Amino acid sequence: MTLIAVGINYNTAPVAIRERLAFPAEILDNTLKNLSDVRDISEAAILSTCNRTEFYCRTDSDDQTPLIEWIADTKIITPTDFTPYLYSYKDSQSIRHMFRVACGLDSMILGEPQILGQMKTAYHAASQAGTLGKTLSKLFQHTFSAAKKVRTDTAIGSSPVSVAFAAVQLAQQIFDKLSEQTALLIGAGETIELTARHLFQHGIGRIIIANRTYDKAHALAAQFNGYAISLSELPTHLAEADIVVSSTASQLPILGKGRVESAIKKRKHKPMFMVDLAVPRDIEAEVEQLRDVYLYTVDDLQNTVNQNMDSRRRAAEQAEEIIDTQVEHFLAWLRSQGAQETIRDFRIQAEMTRDEVLQKALTQLNNGVPSEEVLQRLAHTLTNKLIHTPCAQLRDAGANERHDLIAASREIFKLR
Structure with missing residues (x-):
């Protein structure tokens, strides 16, 4: 899984190019649905303003060619006409870029607040189009939280700069x-x-x-x-x-x-x-x-504006530090998702074992076996079944001198 942010803005592209790559609100729903059908793209959102057009995608490949070809086909423009103006970010850098955009750190007017509203509009459009999954939804929510923290903890938006x-x-x-x-x-x-x-x-x-x-x-x-x-x-x-x-x-x-x-x-x-x-x-x-x-x-x-710009630049330095921390928080969440499948499978296996032992216990009760005896058998059998595979794996680890696996097991099961 790869997170990418690809786009153009007022710094990289002239108005003539930005106009050609703009996506009006009235066509955004169908556009997003078409984009999510592109090969390797599993989640997608589009931010389109007068100063920038950006694509935020969760993909199954690092190859951005399908996205570039889709932009060219959708906008009826040859790739060579717009690719020189593109910038692209991947994974942690794409996360950082989204945070910086939402905070106004990448805006023509440093710290301007309108971009956050435009980012929220992009999120709602993608949500309504059904092109957001768990990862991009969480990333947008974290983006809004990061922007709010920057606004609250710094003076980046407190002084007029026009x-x-x-x-x-x-x-x-x-x-x-x-x-x-x-x-x-x-x-x-x-x-x-x-x-x-x-x-x-x-x-x-x-x-x-x-x-x-x-x-x-x-x-x-x-x-x-x-x-x-x-x-x-x-x-x-x-x-x-x-x-x-x-x-x-x-x-x-x-x-x-x-x-x-x-x-x-x-x-x-x-x-x-x-x-x-x-x-x-x-x-x-x-x-x-x-x-x-x-x-x-x-x-x-x-x-006054010049003095306030100096104030905003100092606040921007503080904002970058906040963003660094927020990026690490989101990356930690992403890493935790890698364990979710294993946790789910482990829970399913344990529940299947529980149901199997419970069914036998209920049968014994129906056959008149004393309840105290049934409970003792259930506890004994369930304990043995739950620890059998881990114990067998630990014995193999010891025989093969897999001390790392043994140490990891002690940490997972919190054994002193």
């Missing part, structure tokens, strides 16, 4: 309850989408999306139960905003000191938290001079 997340955490420090605040987000790109997602997840009361193209603003706002406006409507809605985050590609400032000053007066000087994530700036630097306005730039937040 400017969007840093902005939201800063807002939480300024406002007691985000649920009572309105956020105005200017732009509709990736950074604003990420900011909106973080705010939404942290329970922001209301989101307004402003963008030059109204349709883009509306599409983004709809994802977060928000309200869309065009840039021309900014003066009307600016005073509603407790939090303003701007990230556009404009070459000129979108918000000037005068416009913000007017909004503050309408708000009766209720504080406004503003974050300018654009380069060049969307918000005039002079806005910082206004009372009741807390203005932060991308540079302010980037310093």
Whole structure:
């Protein structure tokens, strides 16, 4: 039995290759069933995200050719087009790799938590498809436990490492309850989408999306139960905003000191938290001079992000030590499975002997033999039958000078 992990990720393959090897959720069930039918593969799971596609398999051979051929046939791609980008791990290294992936140690953003949820999705998909057996099921469960321990015992996920997340955490420090605040987000790109997602997840009361193209603003706002406006409507809605985050590609400032000053007066000087994530700036630097306005730039937040990345790197070192221990725990479980078949056979043999002796005892009781005599015979016969074979083997071991076997027997039977 061999455990393998084979895949590509953002480090090894360009987007064009990752796209071709991706497996959408809607086809995963049939895909997994087909994969489990591949020669030598007895258990299988697939992790497919925008940054990686990985195959976790229990196989009866070290040969990965059947898997490679299956990927090529399924994705209609020649092996030479994707094999240069593949990495593969076996047994203890595949276990370590799964643990590291689940903990975010192999992610583009060190320690990011989303990958653990994606790993759980992969597990549930394989479980529903019926392609998990005892070994991979146990490995996934141990993977989740290892990730939880890393999250609990290290600070790897405690500090924001994106400017969007840093902005939201800063807002939480300024406002007691985000649920009572309105956020105005200017732009509709990736950074604003990420900011909106973080705010939404942290329970922001209301989101307004402003963008030059109204349709883009509306599409983004709809994802977060928000309200869309065009840039021309900014003066009307600016005073509603407790939090303003701007990230556009404009070459000129979108918000000037005068416009913000007017909004503050309408708000009766209720504080406004503003974050300018654009380069060049969307918000005039002079806005910082206004009372009741807390203005932060991308540079302010980037310093925080850099410090937090250093913190995560130190936590990652601790996480690697935890993973080393967890890998050994799982390997110990795997090794113990090698004895299960022997234990099962030994138990079956003992139960057959018991049933045989018990049946004779019951027959004797039915024939009127005194119960005390029957019990004595049962105990004597059962003892002799259970120890006969081990004693015979030990005598042969002594005759053949198999001292190792004799020593092992003393340990197994705990003989002093």
